Amino acid sequence: MVVLSATSELTSPAFGRGRYALTEEPILAVDEIRLAFKGVKAIDGVSFSVGRRELFAIIGPNGAGKTSIFNVLSGVYRPQSGRVMFDGANLVGHRPHRIAAAGMARTFQNVELFSNLTVLDNLLLGRHTHLRYGTFAAIAWFGRARREELAARAAVEDIVDFLELQQWRRLPVGLLPYGVQKRVELGRALAMQPKLLLLDEPVAGMNLEETEDMARFILDIRDELNIPMILVEHDMGLVMDLADRVMVLDFGVPITTGVPAEVQRNPEVIRAYLGEVAQN
Numbered sequence: 001m002v003v004l005s006a007t008s009e010l011t012s013p014a015f016g017r018g019r020y021a022l023t024e025e026p027i028l029a030v031d032e033i034r035l036a037f038k039g040v041k042a043i044d045g046v047s048f049s050v051g052r053r054e055l056f057a058i059i060g061p062n063g064a065g066k067t068s069i070f071n072v073l074s075g076v077y078r079p080q081s082g083r084v085m086f087d088g089a090n091l092v093g094h095r096p097h098r099i100a101a102a103g104m105a106r107t108f109q110n111v112e113l114f115s116n117l118t119v120l121d122n123l124l125l126g127r128h129t130h131l132r133y134g135t136f137a138a139i140a141w142f143g144r145a146r147r148e149e150l151a152a153r154a155a156v157e158d159i160v161d162f163l164e165l166q167q168w169r170r171l172p173v174g175l176l177p178y179g180v181q182k183r184v185e186l187g188r189a190l191a192m193q194p195k196l197l198l199l200d201e202p203v204a205g206m207n208l209e210e211t212e213d214m215a216r217f218i219l220d221i222r223d224e225l226n227i228p229m230i231l232v233e234h235d236m237g238l239v240m241d242l243a244d245r246v247m248v249l250d251f252g253v254p255i256t257t258g259v260p261a262e263v264q265r266n267p268e269v270i271r272a273y274l275g276e277v278a279q280n
């Protein structure tokens with residue numbers, strides 16, 4: 001597995017002021033969001049921002065509010081208060097499909113693909129948010145419809161190459177090993193040409209080899225495709241190796257946010273989270 005040292009990158013001239021340079025407007029700025037379910041405070045005043053080249057991780061014990069944050073960002077839940085500025089616009093109150101079309105793509109804890117469709121068709125469905133032709137043009141198959149369809153197919157083939165899915169491209173997704181299905185799901189999110197990618201436990205249930213492959217693809221997405229990401233993941237080794245910064249949540253409240261080396265040393269984090277893991 002590639003091991004990144006976020007601290008050395010921050011001081012490296014190659015990254016200037018770091019991946020979350022304050023001079024650059026962040027792709028995402030979350031301001032004081034709160035969400036409660038019948039008195040249960042799932043998110044209790046959370047603020048953070050994500051830089052345009054950053055891999056930002058959110059960790060915390062079960063029930064800390066990680067998935068709820070993803071659900072607020074992607075429009076599944078509407079927070080009772082707070083703002084979610086995405087590329088300069090407040091997303092609160094927008095429906096999930098509008099947020100996806102604005103450039104926020106998401107993968108899920110459980111594989112959510114059409115298992116009877118091939119890898120290529122699943123990826124083409126991800127691309128669907130970018131097709132702008134109407135029904136008449138689609139039926140007549142001319143002009144813009146044809147051009148856009150050809151562009152979509154070319155983009156999907158690029159993703160197949162990038163994620164090394166060639167050998168499975170014409171097979172139904174349901175027949176593929178779990179680790180490959182998770183990769184196809186990642187591909188479908190990439191097909192949306194996202195400005196920000198939300199990865200919800202991308203290596204959950206994977207064996208070591210599949211985890212290492214996924215870690216490599218995540219780094220390539222950041223470094224070659226220049227797509228910023230938010231990673232929610234229970235695999236601490238993966239988070240500490242990959243993330244530029246980590247936010248630690250406990251009971252819906254951030255305990256700390258910083259580069260992995262700092263976060264790992266924070267006594268409150270050790271007590272609230274890492275300590276708990278160490279005892280298990």
Ligand SMILES: Nc1ncnc2c1ncn2[C@@H]1O[C@H](COP(=O)(O)OP(=O)(O)OP(=O)(O)O)[C@@H](O)[C@H]1O
Pocket residue numbers: 037040041042060061062063064065066067068069
């Ligand atoms: N739809 C819901 N209705 C009621 N309570 C909910 C709902 N969704 C989440 N919660 C509660 O909100 C809190 C945060 O849950 P959330 O799923 O966001 O945590 P998490 O950090 O993602 O946990 P895990 O690591 O187990 O996935 C928990 O107390 C949970 O029970």
